[in-house]
Amino acid sequence: xxxxxxxxxxxQKSLLEGYADAVLKAxxxxxxxxxxxxxxxxxxxxxxxxxxxxxVSPHKNDSRIRVMDVGSGNGVPGxxxxxxxxNWIVVMLDSDNKKCGFIDMFCKLNDVNNARVLATRAExxxxxxxxxxxxxxxxxxxxxxxxxxxxxGPFVKVGGLLIVPHGTSWQGELDTSQRAILEIxxxxxxxxxYKIPNGIEFSALIFEKDRQTPERYxxxxxxxxxxxx
Numbered sequence: 001x002x003x004x005x006x007x008x009x010x011x012q013k014s015l016l017e018g019y020a021d022a023v024l025k026a027x028x029x030x031x032x033x034x035x036x037x038x039x040x041x042x043x044x045x046x047x048x049x050x051x052x053x054x055x056v057s058p059h060k061n062d063s064r065i066r067v068m069d070v071g072s073g074n075g076v077p078g079x080x081x082x083x084x085x086x087n088w089i090v091v092m093l094d095s096d097n098k099k100c101g102f103i104d105m106f107c108k109l110n111d112v113n114n115a116r117v118l119a120t121r122a123e124x125x126x127x128x129x130x131x132x133x134x135x136x137x138x139x140x141x142x143x144x145x146x147x148x149x150x151x152x153g154p155f156v157k158v159g160g161l162l163i164v165p166h167g168t169s170w171q172g173e174l175d176t177s178q179r180a181i182l183e184i185x186x187x188x189x190x191x192x193x194y195k196i197p198n199g200i201e202f203s204a205l206i207f208e209k210d211r212q213t214p215e216r217y218x219x220x221x222x223x224x225x226x227x228x229x
Contacts, residue, residue, distance in 0.1 A: 008084055012083055012084060015083050015110060015112075016046055016080060016083055016084075017038075017042075018110065019046070019075070019079055019080070019083070019106060019110075020038050020041050020042050020045075020046055021038060022102075022106050023041060023045075023074055023075075024037070024038055024041060026102055029098075030098050030099060030102055031099075032073070032074040032099065032102065033045070033074055043196055043197060044196070045074070045076040046076070046080055047196045047197060048076070048077070048140075048165070048196055048202070049076050049077030049079075049080035049081060050080060050084065051194045051195075051196055051202075052077050052081075052138065052140070052163060052165060052194070052204060053077070053080075053081060053084060053085070054194070055163065055192050055194065055204050055206070056136065056161075056163075063087070063088075064087050064088065064089065065088055065089070065135040065136060066088075066089045066091070066133055066134045066135055066136075067081060067085075067088050067089065067090045067091070067134060067135070067136045067137070067138070068090075068091045068092075068093060068130070068134045068136075068137045068138070068152075068155050069081070069090065069091070069092045069093065069137075069138050069140070070093050070122055070137060070138065070139045070142055070148075070151060070152040070155065071093070071094060071122070071139060071140070071141065071142035071143075071151070071152075072092035072093060072094045072099075072100075072103065072117075073094060073096070073099055073141070074099060074102075074103070075092060075102075075103040075106065076140065077138055077140055078090050078091075078092035078103070078115065078138075079092070079103060079106065079107070079112065079115065081138075082107070082112050082114050082115035083112060085114075086113075086114050087114070088114060089114055090114055090115045090116075091115075091116055091117075091118055091130065091134075092115065092116070092117050092118065093117075093118040093120065093122060093125060093130075094117075094118075094119065095119070095120065095121045095122075096119075097119050100117045100118075100119035101119075103117055104116075104117040118130070121221050122151040122152065122155075122218060123151065123218045123219065123220060123221045123222075123223070123224065124221065125155075126151070126154040126155060126217070126218045127154075127215075127218075130155055131154055131155065131213075132154065132155065132156065132157045132158065132209075132212060132213065133155065133157055134155050134156055134157060134160055135157060135159075135160040135161070136160060136161055136163065137152050137153075137155045137156045137160065137161070137162045137163070138152075138162075138163050138164075138165075139151065139152035139162065139163075139164045140164075140165045141165075142164075143224070143225055144173065144225075144228060145164060145166070145170075145173040145174065145176070145177045145180075145205070146173075146176060146177045146179075146180040146224075146228035146229050147180075147224040147225045147228050148164055149162070149164070149177055149180040149181060149184055149186065149207070149229075150180055150183075150184060150217055150218050150219070150224040150228070150229055151218055151224050152164075153180075153184035153185065153186055153207070153209070153213060153217075154184065154213040154217055154218055156186070156207075156209040157209065158185075158209050158210065158211060158212060159208070159209060159210075160208075160209050161189070161206055161207065161208055161209070162186060162206070162207040162208075162209070163204050163205070163206055163207075164204070164205045164207070165202055165203075165204050165205075166202065166203050166204070166205055167202060167203070168193075168201055168202070168203055170191060170203050170205060174188065174191075174205065177229075179229045180228065180229035181207065183214070183217060183229055184213050184217055184229075185209055185210065185211040185212055185213045185214070186207040186208065186209055186210070187207065187208055187210050188205070188206075188207055189206045189207060189208045190206050191203045191204070191205050191206070192204045192206060
């Protein structure tokens with residue numbers, strides 16, 4: 001599998017494979033993945049994260065930028081991003097304490113020193129010190145698009161990007177997200193198609209932050225999902 005990662009060092013490839021093994025060996029009670037083996041997890045998660053990284057402008061690769069993965073779950077795309085870009089500062093946010101404990105322990109045991117874990121709700125953290133501090137924010141499998149925009153958009157600094165992976169039927173959700181895009185201070189930039197080696201096609205919706213998010217967003221815990229903008 002590592003031969004699919006030509007741009008990374010042997011140490012990075014080994015660490016990515018070790019991460020896949022760690023997820024699959026974790027207790028089932030953590031609900032980290034529904035994948036049945038490493039090949040499936042590798043395709044659906046690790047290579048997907050690497051494909052998302054490929055959508056970022058190359059000039060950012062050597063910069064020390066701040067990245068947030070909102071709703072990180074099992075650590076995708078946050079952990080692969082941190083491994084592949086050791087100069088980036090990567091914060092993974094999730095409300096599940098057990099999942100956060102797993103990804104935090106993996107990073108500490110494997111010296112992924114540019115990553116940290118934030119165990120809290122996005123609705124709370126979005127009003128604290130992490131607000132509008134990140135050049136890149138990813139929201140992968142977080143929620144419906146309007147809710148993902150409200151939950152993740154407040155972390156993006158003005159001039160930064162929010163990247164939301166989606167299936168190929170994204171146009172309908174984008175159409176229903178116009179109010180959320182406007183309210184959070186974003187503008188839709190483009191949809192970038194990408195494919196992982198198993199042939200499944202995805203699109204990454206890319207939004208640019210062009211003004212500060214009003215202080216009232218994100219709304220109280222649960223509201224972005226219950227009453228999407």
